[in-house]
Amino acid sequence: MSTEGRYTITAALPYTNGPIHIGHLAGVYVPADIYSRHLRITGNDVAFICGSDEHGAAIPMRARKEGVSPQVIIDKYHSIIKKSFEDFGISFDNYSRTSAPIHHETASEFFKKLYEDGKFIEETSEQLYDPEAEQFLADRFVTGTCPKCGNEEAYGDQCENCGSSLNATDLINPKSTISGAKPTLKQTKHWFLPLDQYEDFLKEWVLKGHKKDWKTNVYGQIKSWVDDGLRPRAVTRDLDWGIPVPVEGAEGKVLYVWFDAPIGYISSTKEWAAREGKDWEPYWKDKNTKLVHFIGKDNIVFHCIIFPSMLKAEGSYVLPENVPANEFLNLEGNKLSTSKNWAVWLHEYLEEFPDKQDVLRYALTANAPETKDNDFTWKDFQARNNNELVAIFGNFINRVVVLTNKYYDGVIPTPGSFSEVDEQILTELKAYPAVIASSIERYRFREASQELLNVARLGNKYLADEEPWKLIKTDEERTKTIMYVALQIASALATLSEPFLPFTSIKLRSILCHSALDAESTWNEIAIKEVLLPAGHQIEKGELLFSKIEDAEIQKQLDKLEATKKANEAENKEVEPQKDTATFEDFTKLDMRVGTIVEAEKMPKAKKLLVLKVDTGINTRTIVSGIAEHFTPEEVLGKKVTVLVNLAPRKLRGVESEGMILMTETPAGKLVFLNPDEDGVSPGAVIS
Secondary structure, three states, X not given: OOOOOEEEEEEOOOEOOOOOEHHHHHHXXXXXXXXXXXXXXXXXXXXXXXXXXXXXXXXHHHHHHHOOOHHHHHHHHHHHHHHHHHHOOOOOOEEEEOOOHHXXXXXXXXXXXXXXXXXXXXXXXEEEEEOOOOEEOOHHHEEEEOOOOOOOOEEOOEOOOOOOEOOHHHOEEEEEOOOOOOOEEEEEEEEEEOHHHHHHHHHHHHHHOOOOOOOHHHHHHHHHHHHHOXXXXXXXXXXXXXOEOOOOOOOOEEEOHHHHHHHHHHHHHHHHHXXXXXXXXXXXXXXXXXEEEXXXXXXXXXXXXXXXXXXXXXXXXXXXXXXXXXXXXXXXOEEOEXXXXXXXXXXXXXXXXXXXXXXXXXXXXXXXXXXOOEEEOHHHHHXXXXXXXXXXXXXXXXXXXXHHHHHHOOEOOOOOOOOHHHHHHHHHHHHHHHHHHHHHHXXXXXXXXXXXXXXXXXHHHHHHHHOHHHHOOOOHHHHHHHHHHHHHHHHHHHHHOOOOOHHHHHHHHHHHOXXXXXXXXXXXXXXXOOOOOOOOOEOOOOOOOOOOOOHHHHHHHHHHHHHHHHHHHHHHOOOOOOOOOOOHHHHHOOOEEEEEEEEEEEOOOOOOOEEEEEEOOOOEEEEEEOOOOOOOXXXXXXXXXXXXXXXXXXXXXXXXXOOEEOEEEOOOOOEEEOOOOOOOOOOOOEOO
C-alpha cells in the first residue's frame, strides 16, 4: 500500500457544451475519485485536479445552435457539470475552468516559453476555409468521410467511429457545419510542435520504460502512432474563441484547444495552491511526485504523446507515471450520444433516484470499461443494487446493527475467548486492506469493488454459520463474542467502502459513531489494530443503507429510452418527396366520403389484414385494410373514417375490397385514421 507519497491526479477536463452523463462518470471520474480517495486514506499528499474545458470548437457550435454567446454556454454548463460532480462525491481538490484569468496567463506563458526557446516551427499552409461564412474552419466545424474507416460523419480532428486522430485536410468530401458549403483551401500562418523530433524520447520513455506497467490498450495506441511516424502538429488556430496567441503577427489566432486544455491541469493546481497557501511547483516539478492522468481512450494521443512532448520541450515538468485510460461505455447496446440524447444524465438520475449516488457509482465501477467497451443496462443496474448492495452489503450491516441494539441496547459487548473460527475471520479481515489497495493501485477498480463486497460476504457467512440469533438463547457469552467480531467487520467496511461508496461510508460511520472514538480506524490500521470498535462503545439504531429498486422504476427508464429512440428515428426519417403535380380535374375524380365501420374481423391466415364492413352512406360495402398490426377489430368498430369510394375493386386473398380507408403515419410509425370524428358529421358526407 502506498503511503506518504506526493501525487498529482488529473481527470480529463469536460467540455462545457452539455451536461455530464454516465459514460463520463464510468470512464474517467469515478475511477479517478476512487484512486484519489484511497491515496488520501493511506496517508499520501494528493492534489486531485480538474476543471471545465471552455475553449473547444464545440462551444461556439453549441452557442450557434442555441442562438446565444459562447460565454452563456460555458457559464451554464460549467455550473451544471460542477454541481453534478459535487452531487456524486467526486472529491476534486480543485475544479477550475479554462476561461479563468490564471489559466489564460499560464497557457500564454507556456506558449511563450516554447516560442522563445525555438521549440515551434512557423509555417504558412493551406487550411480549410468556408467561402460562404468567410472564415477558416476549426476542426469541429468540418465533417467528412474518414480516410481510415469510411465513417461519413468524422470530424476534422477525430473519427469517433474508429478513434483515429485526423487533420481536417485528411477528410474525404469535407463539408462545413456552419454553412454546409464545400470548403476551399486558403493560406494561413500557424505555429507547429514538431512531434517527429520527440519520437526517440517517446520510444525510450513509453515503449521501453512503460511496456510492462501501462494498460495494453493505451500502450498499443501509442505504439501504433509512433510506429506510423509522427508529424508536426499545429498549436494555433484561426478562431475568435480561445486564448489569443501571445506573439506579434498572430492577430485573429488562438491557441489550439488541445494545446491549451492540458495546461489547464497546471493552472488549476496553481489556483488550488494559492487558495490553500501551498507551493504549486512540487506537484508538477519535483521528481518524487507521481503524475497520473485519468482519461477516456479518445484522449490517449493527447495525454501520452502531445502533452508529454510539450512538457519535455518546456524542460522543468515531471512526466506522467501512468495514464490508465478506459474504453467506452455503451447504453443498452447503443453508443452514448449527447447530440442524440442517448444517455443517462447525472442531474436527471438524481431526480429519479434521489440519494442513490453510491448505487450508480458502484454499478459503473463493477461494470467499468477497463479493458474493452462495456454496456450499461438498467437491468444490470437493478441487479447490482438488489443482489449485491442490498442483499450482501446492506444485509450484513442491518443484521449487525439490529442485533446489537436488540441484545445490548447498542453497546458493543465485551468478548469472551476467541474460537479458531473467530481468529480466522479476524485474520482474513486484516488482509483485505492490502488486497483492495493492490487492485486500486494497479487501476483494477472492478476487481477492487468485488473485493470490498467480499468483506461483506465474509461477515454474512460468519453470521450465517454462527447463528447468534439462535445461540443467544443458550450461550449469551459466546453470542457476545460473535457480535463483537461482526462489529469489527462492520467497522472495517465503514473505512474500506469510502473510496467506492463515500455517502454510504458516511452513513455507516454515523451509525457506528466513529466520530465518538479517540482515533478513527484508518485504512492501514485495519490491518494492524487488534480493536477497531472497543467494547462499551455505543452505536446508533441506524437506517437501511440501501433499498430495493422495483421493476416499475426500471421499466420507466427503459420507456424513457424507447421514447428517445423513436424521437431520433422520427427526426432522421426522410419525408417522402412530393408526387407529380395533379390538376384540379384529377382531384375531382376522387370521391371521398365519411364512412362508419359497422363490422370488423381478422382476415384468416393474414397477419396485417382486417376485413371491414363500412357504411359509406351510399351503401354498406366490404373493404380490406392492412391495419391489423395497429388495431384490433374491437378498437375500430363504430369508428368514423375517410373512405375513397370510387377506387376500382380488387381481390385480396379472395375477398373483394371496394374502396380504401385513408390513413397516415406518425413519426414513430403508428397508423392513424384521417378521421372527421365530430358531432354532426354523418356517413356519406363528401370531402372536398
